[in-house]
Amino acid sequence: MTIVLTPYWSPDEGIQKLKMEGRAKALAVPGLAPPAFSVKAQLDRTLLQLRSKLSPIEKYSFLAQLKQADVEAFYKLCLENMPEITPIIYTPTVGDACLQYSKNYRHPEGLFISLKDKGKIGNILRNWPLVNEARISVVTDGSRILGLGDLGVNGMPIAVGKLSLYVAGAGIRPSSTLPITLDLGTENSGNLSDPLYLGLRQRRPSGAEYDAFMDEFVTEMRRVYPKVLVQFEDFSTDHAFSYLARFRNSLPLFNDDIQGTGAVVLAGLLSAARLVPIPRNEHRILLFGAGSASVGVAKQLMSFFTLAGMSEEEARRQIWLVDSKGLVYVGREEVADYKMYFARRHYTGLPMKDLTEIVKFVKPTALLGLSTITGAFTPEVIRVMSQNTSRPIIFPLSNPVHLSECTFAEALTHSNGTAIFASGSPFGSEVIGGVRREPGQGNNMYIFPGLGLGAILCRAKSVTDSMVEASALGLAGSLSWDERALELVYPRIERIREISADIAVKVIRAAQRACVDNSTDLKRMNDTRLLEFVKSKMWSP
Structure with a gap:
């Protein structure tokens, strides 16, 4: 019974x-x-x-x-x-x-x-x-x-x-x-x-x-x-x-840990890169932690380079992974299949496990943490990052707060205030050099509501990679002039409904281009009318 x-x-x-x-x-x-x-x-x-x-x-x-x-x-x-x-x-x-x-x-x-x-x-x-x-x-x-x-x-x-x-x-x-x-x-x-x-x-x-x-x-x-x-x-x-x-x-299905996290980090990296005075193709990204979220992020970050005209192979060469056993490379023991795409193919040195040594070797401009190892971004790691670029991008993305790879205060202190920071969990603002700095939070909440709304409204048959990428581009383009002036990586969360509506429009257009939409009436709307339609469908208490 x-x-x-x-x-x-x-x-x-x-x-x-x-x-x-x-x-x-x-x-x-x-x-x-x-x-x-x-x-x-x-x-x-x-x-x-x-x-x-x-x-x-x-x-x-x-x-x-x-x-x-x-x-x-x-x-x-x-x-x-x-x-x-x-x-x-x-x-x-x-x-x-x-x-x-x-x-x-x-x-x-x-x-x-x-x-x-x-x-x-x-x-x-x-x-x-x-x-x-x-x-x-x-x-x-x-x-x-x-x-x-x-x-x-x-x-x-x-x-x-x-x-x-x-x-x-x-x-x-x-x-x-x-x-x-x-x-x-x-x-x-x-x-x-x-x-x-x-x-x-x-x-x-x-x-x-x-x-x-x-x-x-x-x-x-x-x-x-x-x-x-x-x-x-x-x-x-x-x-x-x-x-x-x-x-x-x-x-119609997506995995938020893989695709949502990847999209929100891609958006944050696109925003952060505007503040770094080097060409896009000179960025080197090191991901510390190689679970599903990290590899999903790495795959999404390919777009950071391909959108700038680089080939897939050129993009892949700009991304490094570090797991619990160190730098991921072809020939190393115990590398899971899902990591192999990003395994370094031409590395012939000894196994490299210490993160400081890896940062010295790779010389990354962006260090992303998805390891759930508290304090993994030590003062020395942050200082070495600061030697690689005038504006090191440091994103400790592990949740919850007590598992974050470093704090906002640590990133600022040990980079002499130059770090561009975003975390997975919320941190408070900090004052350094007499200037109050606000941290970014790479919260998937910036991505999945708008992605979901767009997919629902266009009655998508599936959620394509192009729809996920569109959500990231929509978020990266959503910062106001005031937010950019403050060097924010992500917009203020108070504007989430406005941001979600814009993302939904971009997701619908991507679904239409991929021919996975079932709501054909939306194709006849221009972007202004489509945005009005999306907003009209948003429930308010």
Whole structure:
């Protein structure tokens, strides 16, 4: 017998409509609220209550309860306070929310599909109460959550958080979002021994069994949700690449760790390169860390060079990888297949493991960290980087904050204020030489909401590499004159909806050029009309 949990929301249209209108509006009916009640004052009151919480995880829980009680108030608060709330509902706080998920669990927020559901996955997918409204789904198997490792079903807050950013950042309707966690066990011994752990208490299965489960899941997703765009999130490195390749032409699908991260870093590098007084073809990029995100970034950064007229082979030669065993080169032992494209083909020296020595050898102009190794960019590494170029590009991109390869203050101090900086997690501004400097944050939130919105609106049959590249170019071109004057690498997050709309237009045009769009009416619109159309489709609370 299958037991179906009743979700905390009701599929009944009347109740759902009332919920979407927001409890604050309902209370504004005469007699149901105090005489001086107003929606604005209630939002101010809610913000004060949020700020009274002592820890980030308390704030996360408070916002989760607000979202359950009044979805409109939650998103109004988000839109009016993006810099403050984004780090709470996603990185870095979402990492703690995942670690404590089984302990703090209160109510279902998405679908859980386990290995035990093999053979009936379609039935489980149909249990979602808003099955006909779904347009975007974030799917994780919890096997590589941020830099925290295999968390199993405790990865659900990742899917929930990403979809909240789709709503806040691009105006996707809340009722159109579908978080899914695939429970295929876990290799985390702590989870397996935790009496409160909510997932299957077994190790992950073999490759063949995993593949068969994923084949059924994707087949049923296409059947039950033919209008849904799927984002894969936080799959282990081997599965991230293999499942992207296996399924990207079966349904509209992309992997944010590989493609979204690559796009946001490409955009940041394009912005940073404007501040470095050397030609594009003289840049040398060193990536420290060679997992799925890093190799995905490296592949996307090929465009940094090819857009400037360089050949693919010339572009490849400007990119170096360093993994846990050192510089990646052909002939070195234990180099995974997915890294081989960027393995140095003509290196004949001894294995090189020390990052300082590697930086001295490569002489990179840009150093990118995706290693989750705290403090890997030592003062010496930063000083050597500063000898290679007058404006070293230093991007410690690992999440959450405590896993960052260096801090903003360290990058500025040890480069004598010359570093162009962007990180994966947020850092505060710093004053150096009497000048206040603002850090960039290479947050995927700049990319995936607009990419998803564009793909949904043009009803894309697949998400092509050209669509991902278009999102990066759209972001790189979105900085205002004021932001450029301050040498910002990324625009201010307060403008996220404006940025997402512009990116969506560029993504739609790329889909049309690739002939993967199904909404032919959009082809007849010029860019101005298309931008107006995109904005008209963005939900606002």
